[in-house]
Amino acid sequence: xxxxxxxxxxxxxxxCILLAIIPVVMLQGAEFGGSDDAGSEMISEIDPNYQxxxxxxxxxxxxxxxxxxxxxxLFCVQTGIGCSIIFYFLGRFVERKKLGREDNSEVL
Amino acid sequence: MTKKEGxxxxxxxxxxxxxxxxxxxxxxxxxxxxxxxxxxxxxxALCIPFLVYGFIKIRRIxxxxxxxxxxLAMAGAFIFVISSLKIPSVTGSCSHMTGxxxxxxxxxxxxxxxxxxxxxxxxxxxxxxxxxxxxxANTFSMAIAGPFVSxxxxxxxxxLKWNQKVNVFVACSVGDLFTYxxxxxxxxxxxxxxxxxxxxxMVKFLGVFAPTQLPLAVIEGLLSVVIVIALESYATPELKxxxxxxxxxxxxxxxxx
Numbered sequence: 001x002x003x004x005x006x007x008x009x010x011x012x013x014x015x016c017i018l019l020a021i022i023p024v025v026m027l028q029g030a031e032f033g034g035s036d037d038a039g040s041e042m043i044s045e046i047d048p049n050y051q052x053x054x055x056x057x058x059x060x061x062x063x064x065x066x067x068x069x070x071x072x073x074l075f076c077v078q079t080g081i082g083c084s085i086i087f088y089f090l091g092r093f094v095e096r097k098k099l100g101r102e103d104n105s106e107v108l
Numbered sequence: 109m110t111k112k113e114g115x116x117x118x119x120x121x122x123x124x125x126x127x128x129x130x131x132x133x134x135x136x137x138x139x140x141x142x143x144x145x146x147x148x149x150x151x152x153a154l155c156i157p158f159l160v161y162g163f164i165k166i167r168r169i170x171x172x173x174x175x176x177x178x179x180l181a182m183a184g185a186f187i188f189v190i191s192s193l194k195i196p197s198v199t200g201s202c203s204h205m206t207g208x209x210x211x212x213x214x215x216x217x218x219x220x221x222x223x224x225x226x227x228x229x230x231x232x233x234x235x236x237x238x239x240x241x242x243x244x245a246n247t248f249s250m251a252i253a254g255p256f257v258s259x260x261x262x263x264x265x266x267x268l269k270w271n272q273k274v275n276v277f278v279a280c281s282v283g284d285l286f287t288y289x290x291x292x293x294x295x296x297x298x299x300x301x302x303x304x305x306x307x308x309x310m311v312k313f314l315g316v317f318a319p320t321q322l323p324l325a326v327i328e329g330l331l332s333v334v335i336v337i338a339l340e341s342y343a344t345p346e347l348k349x350x351x352x353x354x355x356x357x358x359x360x361x362x363x364x365x
Binding site for chain 1: 273
């Protein structure tokens with residue numbers, strides 16, 4: 001990776017982290033609920049009588065709302081699956097380049 | 109397009125038209141159960157032709173060269189990761205990004221519809237996030253409308269000879285923002301305000317989504333640039349095989365027809 005690209009990557013990552021952290025520090029005491037929930041609040045504001053007509057399958061299955069801890073576990077699983085795929089292949093790409101076999105070897 | 113593929117396309121378009129207009133009602137993710145049934149069917153039907161063509165495209169990309177499978181998997185995985193991260197934003201609430209822009213600039217908009225719906229299904233079934241009834245609407249906003257804007261902007265930027273990284277950044281972040289604009293529109297259409305109609309509701313919903321999403325769109329753009337830089341540095345043969353990098357410079361299309 002060229003020096004210039006390396007610099008760009010670092011700047012990008014640092015800006016991302018800052019963008020995520022600054023609101024938490026600036027807005028002390030904010031709830032940081034999901035904006036999906038804000039959407040449903042807005043709906044009940046426009047039409048106070050609206051009732052959701054279907055509940056998520058999983059909530060039907062376990063007979064209630066999913067506990068927050070479990071939900072964050074499943075979100076982590078999702079992140080984990082994605083990251084393993086991306087970085088498995090990226091790792092192989094990097095190694096392939098190191099070995100100088102870019103043009104005649106596939107990674108899959 | 110082969111004959112068989114052509115037949116599938118026409119069937120899917122016919123089905124879409126039938127379900128969209130056979131109804132009396134023309135009908136973030138929209139929450140399960142929060143969109144009236146008519147709208148669920150309308151948006152779902154609208155997605156069908158895109159999904160079928162996306163599927164045809166993916167099959168062709170994969171069968172034409174095996175090298176592209178890795179990139180396809182990575183683009184899908186990127187959506188998986190990005191859309192699972194709920195990130196705090198300036199409005200004091202959290203939202204997540206879409207991640208579909210990257211796939212769109214690599215493969216074009218259609219294949220991303222398939223990648224996107226896989227993620228949405230995962231979230232709807234396992235995470236009670238989004239929903240099965242609202243799957244059609246969410247697929248349209250996140251996996252079709254957003255990617256189309258990203259792809260369009262990317263091609264345009266290339267024509268205008270923008271800096272490649274700036275181009276990727278703009279395409280991905282605007283695509284992300286556009287997804288949420290479409291979501292706001294879908295909600296506004298289903299819940300027109302009594303006083304101002306659809307437009308007034310649209311402003312309200314946009315007011316909820318847009319400020320939250322703005323910084324997140326920036327993050328999405330930056331992360332997409334990082335991935336593109338990584339791929340360009342280490343996966344040149346793969347990028348060439350899908351036509352993203354060409355051996356001969358300047359080529360407008362990023363998808364092999």
